[in-house]
Every structure is written in C-alpha cells, then in structure tokens.
Amino acid sequence: MDKLNVLLVDDHPIFLKGLVEVIQDEFHDFVIHSFSSPELAFDSAKSLKYNLAISDLDMPKMNGISLITELKILYPEILTILLTMHKEQDIMRSALVNGIDGYVLKDDVVDELVIAIEEVLKGNKYISELEVINEQDEQIEELKSLTKTELLVLKGISDNKTSKEIANDLFVSLKTIENHRNNISRKLRLKGSNSLLKFAINNKNLL
Amino acid sequence: MDKLNVLLVDDHPIFLKGLVEVIQDEFHDFVIHSFSSPELAFDSAKSLKYNLAISDLDMPKMNGISLITELKILYPEILTILLTMHKEQDIMRSALVNGIDGYVLKDDVVDELVIAIEEVLKGNKYISELEVINEQDEQIEELKSLTKTELLVLKGISDNKTSKEIANDLFVSLKTIENHRNNISRKLRLKGSNSLLKFAINNKNLL
DNA sequence: GCTAATATGAGTAAGACTACCTATTTTTTT
C-alpha cells in the first residue's frame, strides 16, 4: 500500500496533537500534516495532494464543512471525515449532503475514530451512533408540544417571575397561569416541588 | 530534581492523549498517569501520592473542582491546575476559592499550559486571561461567610433536593434545615419566593 | 473561663407551587 497524505485540522492545538498521535499509532502508512486553522490547511492543499482530510467542524471563520467543500473542488476524489461535538441529526445529515464521508463525535473513544477511518478508506460512509437520548433531551423534544401561551409562561418562570407576576404581565388570572403551569408540567413529565422552576432555569437558553 | 507524579484527567480520550504528549515533551521528569474519568483518577490517588494534578473542569458526574477538592483532602500539598472551555468569571473565582493553583483555557496554545505548569511548580498561581477577573458580584463573595453546614444545605438545594430530603440526608430535623435556609438567605441577601433555589441552581458550579 | 458563633429544634403565619377537578369561551382545524 502506498503512503497516504492525510490532512488534519483542529483549532485546539492540544486536541490536534492527540489526534496526530492516535492516528499515527494506528495507521503507519499515513503521512500526516496537521494544521491549527482551515486557512493554513487549505493553503497547504494547494501544493500537496491529499488523499484523506480529517477536520474539526467548529472553527473560527471557516468551518469544517466549508473547508471540506473547498477541498473537494480541488481534489474531487478526496476522502473526508468531520469531527464534532454536535450530536444533532440535522447537522449530520447536512454533512452527508455536502459529500462528507465520515462523521465522528469528538468525545467518542479512540476506537470509533479508527473504525471510521478504516470504513471511509474502504469507500464506505461512517456515522457515529446517535447518543442514547436521556431524560433531559426527551424533555427538550417535548418543548415543541407546548403552545404559544405555555411557552410565554415558561419564559416568565425562567425570568424569575412568580405566577402572580406572570398573570399581571399577561392580564389574566393567577388561576390561569397555575393551570398553564400544570399543563406544561404534564407535557414535560415534570413532578414534584418546583420541578418546573428548576427546568425553566436550567433550560433558560432554549426559551 | 526528583521525578514528579502527575495526575491527568480528561473525559475526552483524544484530548487526553494530546495532553500527555504535550506535557511529557516539555517535562521529562514527570511520571504522568492519565485517566478518562475523575472516579478512576481518584481511585488511583488513594494508592499513589501525586505532586501535581491537572484536570478538565467539565466532566460527567464528578466535576474537576470536586475532584481537586477531594484530592486536596488526601494530599493538602498537591498542586492543581484546571483546564476548561469556560472563561466565565464566576467559575474562575470559584476555582480560586477552592484552592486551585492554575486555571488554563482549553483552546489556548500549548505554550500557555506549559507556562502555567512552570509557574505553579514555582509556587505561584496562574490564571488564563487575568484581566477578566475583577471583584464584583457581592453575593458570590458572601458565599465565603457561610458555615460548613450552610454550604452543605446549599449544595443539597442545588442538587434539586427539598428541605425534607436534605434533613433526612443530614439526619437532622426539617426545622433545622429551614432555619439554615433562612440564615443563608439573610447572609446572601436573598428575598422572595424560591430565591434561594434560584440562586443555588444558577451557582451550582460554585458549590 | 467567658463570649461569640454554630448547630440544633420549635411555633406561627403567609405566600407560592403542585395536583387533582370541573367548566366556559375562543380559536383553529378538518
């Protein structure tokens, strides 16, 4: 097997170093060139033909998908793997649409990345398994089932308002707000003292 | 100079590998033991005395501050450096309150970590982006005026426990916990419905 | 040893939230 030129890009220098180690340990026939920015990586790709590119998704200025799209224009046959913190399905799907061959979650174990590289080299696609959905994620899914008014109430709660204050804000009765609270709690499967308040504070960023 | 036992903890295996490389490259007299979870790290610390501990802040279950607090109980003279994505002031302040010696942002360049280690070994404190830290937020300052038991109660509240549950945990009367809550609220100048709960959740990372 | 701080526990009252109900009006969907 010939030597393969491998392009490695991550803006976190320490992570990048770990990445080089992990990959070189496993694939002795790789000639790895690592870069801490997509711009430097792309510059290098202008003068050196790469067979495989492995890039972080979230980087300043140019993101991983843009970089890989550019690289594909230069070398249409280049194989590509994206590394990311995101486990969202739509980003993954978007990655595949953009001609990415592999998609690996950053906090997965080393084995996962190795398998991904092997599969991609064989010509297959590889996508990290979706994380098991936990309780919290389920609840966030349920957020979509809330009505406009319920979301308004939840927003009020997350803004440290009492039911009485929210009632005054919305010009309705305290009892109406209490009913909304109950309905929200039922939809989100929340039980017990102040569980709704806790949820609202912890998910303030979503509201 | 004697060999130094260094404990390294990060739940991202690839980053952890990079970390080992970077540190070993620079400090040849370090005997580095790396772990992917605070629990494993702490178990190891029970049978081996470490001189320096470098840990990620955000990890599942036990966080970096808790780990380092526990390690300090075992080895009061241990030097400690926290790695984190967060540049928030309150977390940094909390780190300092908890006796952490160094605080380095994960995406900083390698040199920064090396400098941090060198400074901490000299007995100095090292904090990334010093200028961010300034004394504001009186409430968080007032945290220092809380007694041990009051902090325990506050921790319980931030862990979503009711007064009744905390009372059971600590084998005291519900009334005692209610009194502690009142004393805490007075010290932190908190007033109104569930203000203590809101404070506890919002400052969970400090407790 | 004396004093202050801490931890413990109780009494009482009020306010807030939860957890069920039922019911009417308004809006949206089919």
Next chain:
DNA sequence: AAAAAAATAGGTAGTCTTACTCATATTAGC
C-alpha cells in the same frame, strides 16, 4: 358547520418555602 385544541377561570387540598420569633446545647476563639 362540527370537532378539536387552546385559553380562560374557579375549587380544593396538600406540600414547600419564606420570614419572623424564641430556645438550648455544643464548639471555638480570646
């Protein structure tokens, strides 16, 4: 137009939290 969903509001009971007061035993500091 009929049916479904959403918003409104009230009842009742129970739990939890806040906000005071007071009291006592233990611990820590001077």
